[in-house]
Amino acid sequence: MSTFLRNPSASYNRFAGQSAERIGSLSDGVFAFAMTLLVLDLRIPIAGAIHSEAGLRQALGNLEPNLLTYFLSFMTLGMFWVGEHTQLSRIKHAERGFTWIHLAFLLMVTLVPFSTKLLAAFITYRTALVIYWLNLLGLGATLYWSWEYVRKANLLKEGTAEEIFVLARGRIFIAQGLYAIAMLFCFIDNYISIALIVLIQLNFVFAPPLGILRRF
């Protein structure tokens, strides 16, 4: 009791939030849900307004911005899911502070369906693109923060080379740098920015086999 009154948080922290597995399991749920939520924006045409095969094909053609942002966000979520679980599989255990950084990361994940829907509906508006980019930035920043925590709190599993910090942080910096550059093009045209972001994601997905930009 006296310990509790002296500094309950510090004591409680010894017990709280130490399972990396459950952070992984919650994350898988959030990612799975966010990925599937994206598809709800692919609204099917209203039956009453369609009278022919050609009409249906044309109505589906209008879903183009939604399909574009759907694939973009699915790739983004995939990239950050791979990034997060690479980290979680390399740490000994979690800690309370680490857990909350991951919850901040998951907050950013849950915002992706919102910023995606906004971008699909207002694809030519710079405001919508900036909000999408801030979401990407938030994902990168919280993931970077959690790597810093792992390094400072010495949470890495034995036998994992320290090199992983250089590689992981390098990837985040390069990706975020490229996103920022892509964003500058929205002063010319939003579609150029979006196309560049898609290319950046594709590079991170396919770089090794395709060899494009492999130096990055």
Add this chain to the structure above:
Amino acid sequence: MSTFLRNPSASYNRFAGQSAERIGSLSDGVFAFAMTLLVLDLRIPIAGAIHSEAGLRQALGNLEPNLLTYFLSFMTLGMFWVGEHTQLSRIKHAERGFTWIHLAFLLMVTLVPFSTKLLAAFITYRTALVIYWLNLLGLGATLYWSWEYVRKANLLKEGTAEEIFVLARGRIFIAQGLYAIAMLFCFIDNYISIALIVLIQLNFVFAPPLGILRRF
């Protein structure tokens, strides 16, 4: 057969509900889904009503109460998720009664998207705030109940200090006490109550590093 007719429930209970892992797994699913559902309340503006960047920014500004309750509820869910999995990682196994207490806890979790949406839509109404607070109270009460069960049924893993009961229950009492005090301010203004609840949550998230209110 005779055993079954004598007292089937007691016999069945020896078999039923003994996996703490699966309670954790169901909980992760419910929390993940409740967290992501919150974002559906961040409705994007209707495209037809927006004609300029300024118009879009203004329409997004109207989402302010939704954003406020979104962050509030995400933090709340995060706090209770950490609280629950601290418990689940410290018990030897589950029992049928324990499982049902956790299902009652999950019922409270699934109500969070409802009470959050209600508060966002009626942020100046005391009725909405009281319902939100009752939800917080229900989360705390069911979690407290499950700790009591763990203590009485002696479910704690060997090697876990009994001190965890004092710490866990202390945290729940202090949090609920502070919520109740925050609620009293709704007689002056709902926003004061909400701001205080946000501060309480932030304290529970950040207390150790920031050192605010660390004695609690």
Add this chain to the structure above:
Amino acid sequence: MSTFLRNPSASYNRFAGQSAERIGSLSDGVFAFAMTLLVLDLRIPIAGAIHSEAGLRQALGNLEPNLLTYFLSFMTLGMFWVGEHTQLSRIKHAERGFTWIHLAFLLMVTLVPFSTKLLAAFITYRTALVIYWLNLLGLGATLYWSWEYVRKANLLKEGTAEEIFVLARGRIFIAQGLYAIAMLFCFIDNYISIALIVLIQLNFVFAPPLGILRRF
């Protein structure tokens, strides 16, 4: 190749669907989602139509049938979740046929949000109640079927008493029998049937501590 042409299904079956853990994991996801989906039926009142605290309280009062069916279905899902994971934790491994029976069970689980919503909207209609009951029947029948499979295919873990078959099947028969009796009262009034089903569920949840109907 020759084996494949002779009887590919039989050969493939030796490989397919042998992980009880992944059936559990898929089930947890489906149950978590179905439980949380229920809350979407608790629609908040439309802001424009509410002008006072009393008006809000009254509008929330209109949610009564939805709240009733919400608790009913949450308890139902909880009961069947406990029932399913009692089974999954007692078997050595899964098999392809067993996996498909569980998928049929999960199909019934995914229908619960539909039949619940239908009952909430048409709470005085016998058609809606019969559909709800058919859903309960489907849940019980598929769970019973999977126990039969476990018994015939000899999938029980060593050290688990055969008594579990008697107990598990007994519970399903008694529950389904009581549901059927409860249903007959819909010829008098739907609310009597619903109240009886709620009492049956409460008995299965609380029977041991409360001692009501403990012989069943």
Add this chain to the structure above:
Amino acid sequence: MSTFLRNPSASYNRFAGQSAERIGSLSDGVFAFAMTLLVLDLRIPIAGAIHSEAGLRQALGNLEPNLLTYFLSFMTLGMFWVGEHTQLSRIKHAERGFTWIHLAFLLMVTLVPFSTKLLAAFITYRTALVIYWLNLLGLGATLYWSWEYVRKANLLKEGTAEEIFVLARGRIFIAQGLYAIAMLFCFIDNYISIALIVLIQLNFVFAPPLGILRRF
């Protein structure tokens, strides 16, 4: 640092995406969510438009195309879920490339609720059926691709017969061949194609016990 600049991707790949368990866990979440989302298309009739039991039964009868596509898609998702977890339970570990192929597979899974809803709304339109079929094709193609990856990268667990490649690929080819044949009948009538696809799925679910088409 020098390694990083030389070929960061190759280095990072040694660390990234190596957990088959987490691919399974994400997949279970996506499948669970996609399966449950399907039920949202079973819209309940609008209360105000129904005045009698007969009216309710008639309104529910109009859900027939939705029920048909619901069962069809649930079976499809079940089939591919069994197919995927048969693979995941037989591999030693994942790799970054393998992880991305599975993400492409999950992209196809998340599209199922969309193509299902489209088919239910436009069940007599060839365009809708072709999109549904393309979705089936995408599921088969990505699953086939991941088996090829497993074979080339030598990811199979020790003790698993190489025969599994012949069997798994054979099943995919036969299923896709039968789907393609079923599709040809849409030049006569969409319902014939759909009925044939349902029969194909049922064969893959029940073939061993029912013995229909067991040679395939």
